[in-house]
Amino acid sequence: MKVGKNITELKVGDEIFGSTESAFAEYVVMDIEKLAMKPSNLSFVEAAAAPTAAITALQRLRDGGNIRKGHKVLITGASGGVGSFAVQIAKSMGAEVTGLCSTGKVEMVKSIGADHVIDYKTDDFTRSDQRFDLILDNTGNRSFSDMKKVLSADGQIIPNSGHGGMSYVIKAFALAPFTNKIGGMKIANLNNRDFNILRKMMESGDLKPFVDKVFPLEKTPEAIKYLEDGLARGKIVISMDSEES
Template sequence: MKAIVQDVYGPADVLELRDIDKPAVGDRDVLVRVRAAGVDAGVWHLMTGQPYALRLGYGFRGPRNPVRGMDVAGHVEAVGSKVTRFQVGDEVFGACKGSFAEYACARQDRLAPMPVNLTFEQAAAVPMSAFTALQAVRDKGRVQEGQKVLVIGAAGGVGTFAVQLAKMYGADVTGVSRTAKTDLVRSIGADDVIDYTREDFADGRRRYDVILDIGGNRSLSHLRRALTPAGTLVIVGGEDGGRWLGGTERLLRAALLSPFTGQKLLSLISAEREEDLRFLTELLEAGKIKPVVDRTYPLAEVADAIRHLHEGRVRGKVVITV
């Protein structure tokens, strides 16, 4: 099969389109014929091996799994002997390792039947970003009806879902984005939009019960100025801290400070949960949330897709078609 492979960490130039063997199918695994695969910030971090701390879990000199990609949507090609939920031909979506390929192997509890109202491209834009948004809004932020919620990075893959989910839970939502993306943030239901190139959300005029800082690099002191005295800050990733620790440095500072203030300063490392994927499927089929696809690239152009993502111009999610 054809797949996007890397032998060493580095920029997008390290990615190569090669012919490799299909992945082996374990007893509880599902082999998926990939139709589409999502691109998110995690793909860039695993490709570059940055921050360096992540190499402890993924391979020090090079990635143990050389095929990138985590979001997947496609057809079931084969199932393991202990798989009971799927059969050959089913349309599925979910999370796996190595979805930038013609075939990918996933655990059956990381997949769900594809929502009937989505295309493969739309379904592939959902899993990792929507997992993160749901767990940030519902589990960490505990967003409730009537609260004022600020979503920083509202036009990205995670942010577009976070805005919609916060609205679903009854919050008054303000999204933060750059000028070219404010129209998108309004279109997905934000009550207000702040263009961060023209306005500072922490200018003291407004305070928020919950702030979701998605992939940001703002200081804790800056974020806390926009938070109510008993508000909750949820840090979702981040690009500060340099090559060694990356965003984890700010997460550590938040954890140390939180016990000494009335504000909750929390961080999120999202998890791939079967029950969350089922819940998201229900929301998608009911039209309560929808994926936003910026553009699609063919498999051979994964490197260009990742470059486009890293430049910060993406509105929603970039998707690879296979």
């Protein structure tokens, strides 16, 4: 590790976590604004799993959804990277959380604290009698009109899916100004203040990255395939160590 000559906040040897635009690299140049001290109770592998997914979950729920204690929140893609952080963050903010996932991941979503889990392979949540104050949509595979059926009177959908393709993104942008039922799309704002909030949540035990598998750098193609095949639970991590776990 090296530290730039104008940086006073860090010294060589400090343990940090954060986001960078470089990927799968052994050495990267980091912007000090996009990192924070590593949560002291986490391993480097766990800390590496957190930054972008956790900050996205935090900002979409807090800033996009104005989440409040007692809110009934549905999180789609609850078994995924963003979703597994969102379930825990929403719980820590006092919400009643329902996670949506496929059959094989129901137990995992329960294990990270969801109050209720809906298996979309057997249940269509848009036909249920339940009403949600917030739907954090990480999957983008249901229409906004279907999701609106299960919103409470003041409820809101927080669109957050690149998986939904351009038509999803365009619809979210186009509809948001005309209805308070659909929030706008937002790219995560990677910043030190929010990384510190997440660090504190992790140190207090409110938030723990769910790491499914660790792949050595040379197995990066396998890691990407594992993700694309929909097998990953929570996050996978690429490590510079040659051990797979």
